[in-house]
Every structure is written in C-alpha cells, then in structure tokens.
Amino acid sequence: xxxxxxxxxxxxxxxxxxxxxxxxxxxxxxxxxxxxxxxxxxxxxxxxxxxxxxxxxxxxxxxxxxxxxxxxxxxxxxxxxxxxxxxxxxxxxxxxxxxxxxxxxxxxxxxxxxxxxxxxxxxxxxxxxxxxxxxxxxxxxxxxxxxxxxxxxxxxxxxxxxxxxxxxxxxxxxxxxxxxxxxxxxxxxxxxxxxxxxxxxxxxxxxxxxxxxxxxxxxxxxxxxxxxxxxxxx
Numbered sequence: 073x074x075x076x077x078x079x080x081x082x083x084x085x086x087x088x089x090x091x092x093x094x095x096x097x098x099x100x101x102x103x104x105x106x107x108x109x110x111x112x113x114x115x116x117x118x119x120x121x122x123x124x125x126x127x128x129x130x131x132x133x134x135x136x137x138x139x140x141x142x143x144x145x146x147x148x149x150x151x152x153x154x155x156x157x158x159x160x161x162x163x164x165x166x167x168x169x170x171x172x173x174x175x176x177x178x179x180x181x182x183x184x185x186x187x188x189x190x191x192x193x194x195x196x197x198x199x200x201x202x203x204x205x206x207x208x209x210x211x212x213x214x215x216x217x218x219x220x221x222x223x224x225x226x227x228x229x230x231x232x233x234x235x236x237x238x239x240x241x242x243x244x245x246x247x248x249x250x251x252x253x254x255x256x257x258x259x260x261x262x263x264x265x266x267x268x269x270x271x272x273x274x275x276x277x278x279x280x281x282x283x284x285x286x287x288x289x290x291x292x293x294x295x296x297x298x299x300x301x302x303x304x305x306x
Contacts, residue, residue, distance in 0.1 A: 088115040089206050090135040094126035096144040111199050123152035130156050136206050142169040150183040157184030161267055164205050188212040210276045245299055247274040252294035
C-alpha cells in the first residue's frame with residue numbers, strides 16, 4: 073500500500089522537512105506520520121510498504137529525509153539506501169527500526185545512512201534527531217552508540233568485528249587529514265572528487281572508530297597517528 077498526500081496547509085511551505093516513510097506495518101506508518109506532522113515543521117509526502125516502493129517514491133518526490141524500516145518484504149532496505157544515496161544525493165537516509173544488531177548498524181552506515189534510530193526513541197528525541205540529520209549531522213540512538221563503542225565487540229563466533237583504533241582505511245585517513253587541516257566537508261569532497269555524503273560517511277566512521285567528538289580531538293588524534301605533522305614549538 074502506498075499513499076502520497078499532503079495536508080492543504082503544507083503544500084505551500086518550502087521550509088518544512090519533507091519526508092518519505094517506509095514500513096510494512098500500516099499502523100506504524102500512521103503513527104510516525106501523525107508524530108511528524110503534529111510537530112509542525114515536517115510534512116510526509118509519501119508512504120511505502122516496502123523498500124522498492126520507498127526507492128521509487130524517493131526518486132519521484134526527492135524528499136529531505138527517507139525513514140526506512142529493516143526487514144520489509146522484497147528488496148533489502150540497505151540496497152534501497154545505497155540506490156537512494158546514488159540517485160538522490162539530496163535525500164538523507166534514516167533507518168527507524170527495532171533492530172540493535174551491530175551488523176545491521178554497519179550495513180546501514182555502508183549504505184549511506186545519516187541516522188539509525190530505534191522505534192522506542194522518545195518522541196522529542198526522535199524529532200530532534202531528524203532535525204539534526206536534516207541539518208547535516210549523523211545521529212543514532214543512545215543504545216546504538218553503546219553497540220558502536222570500540223570495546224563493544226563480541227567474542228566467540230567472531231560474527232562481529234570489534235572496531236579498533238588502528239583500522240582506519242586509506243580514504244578515512246585522507247578525510248581525517250583534510251578535516252584536521254581545516255577543510256569543510258564540502259571542500260574535502262571537492263578535493264577528493266567524491267560526494268559530500270561520501271565524505272560525511274567517512275567522517276562518521278572514523279569518529280566512531282576513534283571515539284572523537286570534536287575538532288580539537290580530531291586534530292590531536294591526527295597528530296598522534298602521524299596523519300598531520302606535529303606543530304613546531306615556537
């Protein structure tokens with residue numbers, strides 16, 4: 073089932089955050105729509121019952137945000153995310169799900185997601201997180217943050233890979249150097265010849281791996297890892 077409608081009072085506003093909701097449960101879609109539209113600064117331009125429909129509607133409407141469930145029938149939500157990232161770069165992808173598994177989180181990140189939020193997220197926190205994603209930030213639920221900590225790996229089967237402080241990829245090191253040198257994400261993307269969202273994804277990954285939370289820590293860690301030269305004492 074797909075619905076594509078807007079309330080009359082929302083069609084003329086270009087400032088509202090335009091969203092597509094994808095979930096195979098109609099009641100969930102209804103609840104999320106009500107939550108968003110009652111907030112006043114969101115408008116739901118379309119709903120989809122599976123990932124393929126979400127992809128089609130996203131390419132049709134070019135929304136600011138697409139909220140994807142995981143485990144819908146048919147096409148993988150992660151594949152839909154990758155295709156949205158490729159063909160609608162102005163749309164930010166947020167996974168809204170019940171799943172806390174680390175592998176799902178990593179697949180979401182690799183697909184270009186800017187957010188990973190759990191369905192039990194309190195209303196105001198959810199709305200705030202979506203606004204932050206629209207503003208260019210990466211967000212995830214607090215329990216997901218715990219899953220992604222470097223010491224949160226599992227033992228035994230080896231199904232999950234523990235993140236270590238030394239496992240930056242070559243591209244992540246390039247992004248770290250440019251950002252530590254003072255480039256903006258857009259400037260770094262231009263210099264590397266990639267999209268802004270690609271640089272944001274690399275930045276997200278390296279900051280999670282290294283437990284970095286601000287620019288000062290980024291610069292300090294870049295010097296420690298010899299990505300930047302140490303300053304010469306004066």
